[in-house]
Structures are given as structure tokens and as C-alpha cells.
Amino acid sequence: MSGTRLSQLFLRTLRDDPADADTDGHRLLVRAGFIRRVASGVYAWLPLGQRVLARTAQIVREEMDRIGAQEITVPILQPLELWARSGRDAAYGPLMFRLQDRKEAQFALSPTAEEVVTTLVAGEYSSYRDLPVTLYQINWKYRDELRPRFGLLRAREFLMKDGYSFHVDVDDLKRTYQDMYDAYDRIFTRCGLVFRAVEAEAGEMGGDTNHEFMAVAAVGEDDFVWCPSCEYAANVEAARRRPPTRHEGLVDAPEMEVVDTPDMPGIAPVAAHLGVPESALLKCIVFEVDGADGPELGAALVPGDRDVSVHALALSLAPHPVRLLTDEDFAKRPELTRGYLGPHHAALEVVVADPSVAADHPWVTGANAADRHVRHAVLGRDFAVDEWADLVAVAPGDACPRCGSALAIDRGIEVGHVFQLGTKYSEALDARYQDDAGDQHPMVMGCYGVGVSRIVAAVAEQLHDDDGLAWPAALAPFQVHLVALPGRGEAAEQVSAAADRLYDELTAAGVDVLYDDRDASPGVKFADADLLGLPVRLTVGAKGVARGVAEARLRATGAERELALDAVVAVLTDAPSS
């Protein structure tokens, strides 16, 4: 039952690249006939793709079951009222697909399922004796992305494993969180991905811990920072560098002096004009932060050769929301001469600076007047800092916060995310339990996502070459691509018979084998075999059959080996991928 004849398979490979595919993985998945686009960000899974998807889902399922999570299925079609209760109706906004029934009741297609699952648990469980419990489903999710991209990578319909755990307290949550983290590690390892677990930005709740699992890929949409020497890794938004030591005391410098910098609102031209490095300039980013008496004007200071991490800035002033000034804001405030601002501006009510601003040299910065900068600006003499925070956005080469080694930055595809949620949803949706003293508490929750269809895309992105895909054995739609090359010579019948026999034997032995029994030329068969990317290609041709051998070739490495026809099954069942 595990074999399929290529002549019967619903498959058409394409010789030309599809016009709308712009990454290697997407291009090859389409060319090899694994998927077909139905609408923007919406794909049909053809038999080969379907098998890969099913295998991926099965790996996820096995690892979830292994840590005691229980599989359920909740509706994709969900009443909008449920989303209104948690307030995420508005939060998700146009990202949710919405529809209504004939009675005009509002529904949404599930972009995730915290509301449904939390409500479900709240309805069944109410005692500390019931907890903890972890539920998960593997189901289609819908997000009306502004811009679907890269085929399966950012699709509007995608297969996701979403898991939810419910606990009496944070300590208990942390145990399940660690189990999930470990399970995710196994999942992505089994899928053959090169990946890294990175610390992610804490959510708006502040204390939430969460990690993203990033498959390393140039086409990824997220940057992450990692340390080659230790285990530190973080999403670029959450990453921090080891802060430089602050220089103590006043820097000795001549009096602050205004210099003409006509029509130079940027760092680079000013540095060039004055003949100083960009790192000698003080970058001054103005923002608004909500204070006790309404919005206050603030400035964030970093050296001119560095960028401000908006997330770090927001964190430094939390819980007060921060917002950078827009073009309109500048238009409304002519006293803020954009491009020529300095930290000594009279309108600034709060100044936050990176430790590197406490340097052993004075600064060049804006003069708060158009076309003018100042030099010899000295911290503590010419400008003051109210708060110190690690504001500099991490760049390659910065010191690791843990070990001090030079950090590296890579791009990745987010294939998984584990999150310690806390009580946000349990409070909004009344998921409470009673403790042994009879008191009511909101359940403490965790949520855990795996992009199942996205794993398929990420693997295609990582494992391929110019000729086609190269599936790891764990995900491959079939393990063996059996190619018969009977030709038209005297041996044709003999070769076909030998290939047929091998196919039957392998199938009987439980090996997943795709048998290219088509009446096609060798070149076509080999090209398709490379394109489909099954781990082992087994070629049966006239020359080999005459000597009683078939030729095995590994897709990933190109390594070849001759196998005696009567030993093939034994070798391939022993170690399908070796």
C-alpha cells in the first residue's frame, strides 16, 4: 500500500519557473507539483505535497502526545461574539476574515483559537484538581494578510498546530512551557531544519516570557541575533548588547561652539563636512510619551553610527506608551527643526540615553536651529540625561550580553512560538478555578504555535539545489524513487520485469516507493527525480540488470552505490536514508 506508480500519480512537473514565485523553495514546490496556487496566499496541496504536509503534522502530533498534550479539533468557523468578549475582535481588525450566515449572525474564520479553547476549558473545568491540562489542535488558520508572500511562507490559509495549557500558577506553567520548548526542539530537529530558539520581545503585558523558533533562511522575514560562543539568541527586537562602560565625570573640552552645516539634516553629511567619524555625532530621536499631565516630549540619544531600538525605548519608559514623531507632528511644531535637534532643546521634558553616550569625548549634535550644529557638547555640562537605557539596536559585532563575544545576525523564518500568556484570556473569558481553600483564581495560561505548512516551506527553502528539492527522510513523500530504464533493446522486458519485481518487493516490505514506470526517456526521468527530491533514487537499467545490480543514489549528497538486485530490499529497509 505504500507504493505509487508515477504513471498513475496526479502530477505534472513544470519545466519553466512559475512567474509568481520568487524564492527557491516556493518555485521548486510549484515546479515539482507539490502545490498549486488557487488565490493569493491560498494553495492547493497535490498528492506529493499532501504527503509531506501529513508527515510534518504527524511529527508534531507525536511530539505533542509525548508530553501529554491532548489533541482536539475546534471550529474554524467561529462566532465573532467570542472575539468581542476578549477584545481581540478589534485588535485583529481587518486581519480576520469575517462572514455572516443567512440570519446575518457574524462569524470569523479562525486566525488562532485562544478564545474558543479557553471558553471550552472554562465550561468543563473549575477545580485546581483538574489542572494542569494541555490541549492542541492541528487545523487550518486564516489571516487576511496585507501582503501574502513567498508562497506558503506567508499564506492567508495555513496549517498550524496551536496548543494551550491551563495552570493553577506560574510555576506550573513554567514546567509545561519547558516541556513544550523541548518538544519544539525535537520537532524541528526531526524535520531536518537548521533552526535556533530565540528570545522574543516581551508582549504588552511586560513580564511575559516567550521564545520563537527560527528556521535559518535568507528569505526569512525576521532578523535574529545569536552568539557563536554561548547559547544567547534573541529576536533582533528583543536583543540587547552588553552595554559599554560609562565614562564618569565631565569630559574636558572647549566651550560649545555653533558651526554652519547648511542643508545637512543627516548624520553622514555633517560628519563628512566636519571631518569627524559618524560615531562622534549624537543622534537625537524625538518622541512623545504619555506622562501624568498628558503627552511629554522626549529625546532618545545614541551615537551617530547606531540606530535606536524603538522596542528598547518603549521598554525603558514602560508602562507609559511611546510614539515617535511623524512628519505631521514635525509640521505642527516648527520649533522642532528636524535634522538639527540636540539634547539641550528647551522643549524636551525627558532625555533617555544609551550608556555609550557617556563617552570619553564631547559630541557633535544639532544646534536646535536649521542649518546649524554644535560641537564640543559635553554631557553634564551642555546637556543632561534623565534616564539611561540600552537603546542601541544590536548590530553584528556587538558584545554578547552573556559572554561578551561578538554577536552575529541572521535572517529566519518563524516556524514556532511558545508563549507564557498569564491570565489575559482567562480573565477576559472567565476561565477560573477554585483552590483548596475555596477561593476563585483565573487560570494561568500558556499558548504554543507551530506553523506546520510553514515548516514545509522552510524545509524546501533550506534543502534544495539548482536541480530540485532534497527532502529529509522524515518528511519525504516517498523514501525511494525507483526509476526503470528498460529502453528498447533486447533486455527491455527483462529490465521492466526486474523493476516491477523490485517495486513489489519494496512495497511489500513497507518501503514508501514511487515507481517511475512511465514510457519516458532517461533524461526526463532523472530530471524529474532530482526535482521531486526523494532521498534515495534507485535506477534499474539494462547494464545493471545484466550484472544483477541496481544503482542507488542519495539525492542530498549525490553519493552512489550499486546494490545487488536481491539485496536491495534488505539494504533499504535496514536504513532507508543511508
Next chain:
RNA sequence: CGGGCUGUGGCGCAGUUUGGUAGCGCGCUUCGUUCGGGACGAAGAGGUCCCGGGUUCAAGUCCCGGCAGCCCGACCA
């Protein structure tokens, strides 16, 4: 939402400037030759030229209005 580009057999594209028989490559069907790296010849099938309106003797082509797709940006997990 802003900017740019594109919609022509299943796929990839030309034709649109200058209106006049709808083409090429791949794929598909049939026949013959070929058969260990996408073979060759011959004969075929397959198209509301995205949709709607308009101009014109005549529209794939010109005009107006829609829709869809792709890319860049903004945005987002």
C-alpha cells in the same frame, strides 16, 4: 493604504507603439525513429486575448470604468 508593473490555450512568453487572418517555446494527443541526464520528425487538439461599457466598417491593440495578480513601501505574527 501609497508607488510601480502585469493580465493573451495547462505553464512560460511575443503580439498592443502604428486597429485588419491570434502566434512562439514547453506541456498534451496520434504515428514513426530514438532510449543512462529534460531526443527528433510529421500530423493534431486546445484560446470568451481578465470583466463591463464605449469609439470604429473592423478592437488583443484605442478610450472609460471595474476586477485580479506580482514587486517595493507602510503594516503585522
